[in-house]
Amino acid sequence: xxxxxxxxxxxxxxxxxxxxxxxxxxxxxxxxxxxxxxxxxxxxxxxxxxxxxxxxxxxxxxxxxxxxxxxxxxxxxxxxxxxxxxxxxxxxxxxxxxxxxxxxxxxxxxxxxxxxxxxxxxxxxxxxxxxxxxxxxxxxxxxxxxxxxxxxxxxxxxxxxxxxxxxxxxxxxxxxxxxxxxxxxxxxxxxxxxxxxxxxxxxxxxxxxxxxxxxxxxxxxxxxxxxxxxxxxxxxxxxxxxxxxxxxxxxxxxxxxxxxxxxxxxxxxxxxxxxxxxxxxxxxxxxxxxxxxxxxxxxxxxxxxxxxxxxxxxxxxxxxxxxxxxxx
Numbered sequence: 666x667x668x669x670x671x672x673x674x675x676x677x678x679x680x681x682x683x684x685x686x687x688x689x690x691x692x693x694x695x696x697x698x699x700x701x702x703x704x705x706x707x708x709x710x711x712x713x714x715x716x717x718x719x720x721x722x723x724x725x726x727x728x729x730x731x732x733x734x735x736x737x738x739x740x741x742x743x744x745x746x747x748x749x750x751x752x753x754x755x756x757x758x759x760x761x762x763x764x765x766x767x768x769x770x771x772x773x774x775x776x777x778x779x780x781x782x783x784x785x786x787x788x789x790x791x792x793x794x795x796x797x798x799x800x801x802x803x804x805x806x807x808x809x810x811x812x813x814x815x816x817x818x819x820x821x822x823x824x825x826x827x828x829x830x831x832x833x834x835x836x837x838x839x840x841x842x843x844x845x846x847x848x849x850x851x852x853x854x855x856x857x858x859x860x861x862x863x864x865x866x867x868x869x870x871x872x873x874x875x876x877x878x879x880x881x882x883x884x885x886x887x888x889x890x891x892x893x894x895x896x897x898x899x900x901x902x903x904x905x906x907x908x909x910x911x912x913x914x915x916x917x918x919x920x921x922x923x924x925x926x927x928x929x930x931x932x933x934x935x936x937x938x939x940x941x942x943x944x945x946x947x948x949x950x951x952x953x954x955x956x957x958x959x960x961x962x963x964x965x966x967x968x969x970x971x972x973x974x975x976x977x978x979x980x981x982x983x984x985x986x987x988x989x990x991x992x993x
Contacts, residue, residue, distance in 0.1 A: 730964035783871035809869035852942025
């Protein structure tokens, strides 16, 4: 049989488009700027509250200190601008400088006692067992949580001339001179009682803060120092304090602020008396404003208090920054 060869029809090539110019890199879409106001809306109440509660009263006090603002101006609102006359009146008053000196003495005594007692309590708490630490920290928190006015009232009753437990305890121990002793009629005694009260209220915060900082010091440093024969005082001077110096300075700065502007305790307990024995600058400002309705002099005294307190804090912050630069 004849062999029939089948030829496959040639395949027609598919039509391919002619190659064009090479395509460039894909264009990146620019992100559209976000114009959402939601983040600003979230922080707006906090900013508005800060401006209303902090900035506005400060600016208002500055304005009043530059005006002749008394009871008539408080009612009518037509205060006359007098410039720096109120500040010159205060700075030329010997009583103002006496109160300023007493304020710095009051602040120094309180801050030194607070820092020393708080440091000792923090060091003691670190060395206690878990149960002891819980008891000490719980007691500190309870003392810290007591309202200022309530604590001041308790101290008033403790040192009451007739019903106070302090006089009864001293009399029962044989000190008959303390029977019905008027503690708040003696300037030195009233000053000491206020110092004890403010130290008692301020120690918990400082002690808890310093204890928290002490827990961050590596134990290997203490062990190395003890192997070298260092005593406890030497370890604190050479290991603990250098490592925690920023925390110590921070706590000290906060205590300076709180003791410098102490007002509620003094006003509730003694109103600055007897005489001027317990009058410091915040109390002096209120007394000046209320005694003869000289709100302008009271505002000027408040502004001078802010300036003096800011100057003290500037010195502390400069020292802190200088020590940070030396440690780098």
